[in-house]
Amino acid sequence: MHARGRLAGAIMSITMLGGLGAAALPGAASATEPAQNYLVFYKDGGRDAAQRAAEAAGGTVQGRDDKLGYLVVRASDPERIGADPSVVGVTLDRPIGKAAGAPVASAARPVDHAAGGAARRAPGGDPLSDRQWDMKMIGATPAGSYAKMRGSHKVLVGVIDTGVDGKHPDIAPNFNRALSRNFVIDQPTDENGKQLDGPCEHKGCKDPADVDDDGHGTHVASTIGSPINGLGVSGVAPDVSLVNLRAGTDSGFFFLKPTMDALEYAADVGVDVVNMSFYVDPWTFNCAANPGDTTRESLEQRGILEGMRRAVKYARAHGVTMISAIGNEGLDLGKPKTDASSPDYPKGHEKKRTIDNTCLNVPAELDGVISVSSVGPSGRKAPYSDYGVEQTDIAAPGGDMFDSGTGLQGASREILAAAPENVMRAKGLIDAAGKPKTSSVIRECHDGKCAYYQYMEGTSMAAPHVTGVAALIIGRFGKPGKGGLQMDPAQVERLLYATATPKGCPTPRTHRYGTGETQLCEGPGAKNGFFGHGLVDAARAATVSP
Missing domain, CATH: 3.40.50.200 (Peptidase S8/S53 domain)
Structure with missing residues (x-):
């Protein structure tokens, strides 16, 4: 049936960044949260500004993809990064989605x-x-x-x-x-x-x-x-x-x-x-x-x-x-x-x-x-x-x-x-x-x-x-x-x-x-x-x- 989403290979040679550390509860915000990896999408021409915003929020840039326009940032305060006008969205890099399509067995003879x-x-x-x-x-x-x-x-x-x-x-x-x-x-x-x-x-x-x-x-x-x-x-x-x-x-x-x-x-x-x-x-x-x-x-x-x-x-x-x-x-x-x-x-x-x-x-x-x-x-x-x-x-x-x-x-x-x-x-x-x-x-x-x-x-x-x-x-x-x-x-x-x-x-x-x-x-x-x-x-x- 209709599966959900997933994949590999990046523009830069960086380690796969999924499921690192414990995910915060949706909507939760705390200065004591463990740092996690986020995909920070920036506006056209906004890469440097987005990087400064990430670093100002205590984040560390782990990698980037200039073709699709995002940074991979390890941070504990994504909302602060997302508040910068150069940033379009901030998404936790984690497993998302689940495949469906399980077979339906019939009572008929195998x-x-x-x-x-x-x-x-x-x-x-x-x-x-x-x-x-x-x-x-x-x-x-x-x-x-x-x-x-x-x-x-x-x-x-x-x-x-x-x-x-x-x-x-x-x-x-x-x-x-x-x-x-x-x-x-x-x-x-x-x-x-x-x-x-x-x-x-x-x-x-x-x-x-x-x-x-x-x-x-x-x-x-x-x-x-x-x-x-x-x-x-x-x-x-x-x-x-x-x-x-x-x-x-x-x-x-x-x-x-x-x-x-x-x-x-x-x-x-x-x-x-x-x-x-x-x-x-x-x-x-x-x-x-x-x-x-x-x-x-x-x-x-x-x-x-x-x-x-x-x-x-x-x-x-x-x-x-x-x-x-x-x-x-x-x-x-x-x-x-x-x-x-x-x-x-x-x-x-x-x-x-x-x-x-x-x-x-x-x-x-x-x-x-x-x-x-x-x-x-x-x-x-x-x-x-x-x-x-x-x-x-x-x-x-x-x-x-x-x-x-x-x-x-x-x-x-x-x-x-x-x-x-x-x-x-x-x-x-x-x-x-x-x-x-x-x-x-x-x-x-x-x-x-x-x-x-x-x-x-x-x-x-x-x-x-x-x-x-x-x-x-x-x-x-x-x-x-x-x-x-x-x-x-x-x-x-x-x-x-x-x-x-x-x-x-x-x-x-x-x-x-x-x-x-x-x-x-x-x-x-x-x-x-x-x-x-x-x-x-x-x-x-x-x-x-x-």
């Missing part, structure tokens, strides 16, 4: 193709292609886009997520190990001493750049670009290069700085398109000036907004097309009223506050980012998917366990994609012999090589379908450039919308789901709050004229 016979192979596809209703919905099939365009290894697709299992047999052929990076250091415990990521598996608590201990990022990468190789599933763009831009810790939490670093790195090495199935926390909605927030809380949210805006602007200016999941709360993002889940890190600090449309979920609501809503196998908007006339740009299949009437049952209504074996074992989803214990997991073997696949649902699963189609477009029309091919993100966006299948609001516009929940779809057929410009279409994108 599926194990290694033990129960071979799966029916779709002609021209892979053994599990017949289970990929999502690919059929968008025309990513042997008779559709695969016949015309499968992407190009020159197209670099960045996956900003919890990591990518680069050794997975259905990922490895397209995995770009040379460019992949891990921008985070795992944290065994949180600030309260409770287990967070657990024991470190690697030196310095930093996993290699081909590891995913959560499973979310691998699932996303598989939907984008699993190869057609006679094993498992096929991705939307089965011939592209997948670049792991890991921003998430093992527990699925994200840092603001690593997220910015990932976007900056993607821009600098020539990545063409990135998938961002997360939101940056600890605030579900970031408000620049909410009357109910303390000075420190407002400074933190302004820092997140400013930092992400700058990172997005930098990446887009360097040719990176950015795709984001819209969110999984079933909310009209154009009419938010309350936020009761923020700040969600560390746990126990949440408060209920009144908000309005000036408060933003990022990166989904930022200019320059394409936001994706989710539909189930019948094509209806999934009840969990956020929406909004201003916020929804395009729709894609993301799964819906409760979408009946299609002949599919239980977990098969969700999205099937690659899963790391180590995660399946850690979560108890397979037994000691490797046999799946739930229908949400499939083991598929071919020529002595076995791999695992998992059903999941969420806008996190919808976004990579759009990312894959964007990669097809860049493969067709991109020009030689840094890293491989390059294409103006504005042109990619235009073609994504032009080739989408128009989809108007349901009748009546107020749609009632089986749970009794109602959601109102507003806007015309050409651009509405449920489906944006329509349902993404790989087949049309593979054949459209520029």
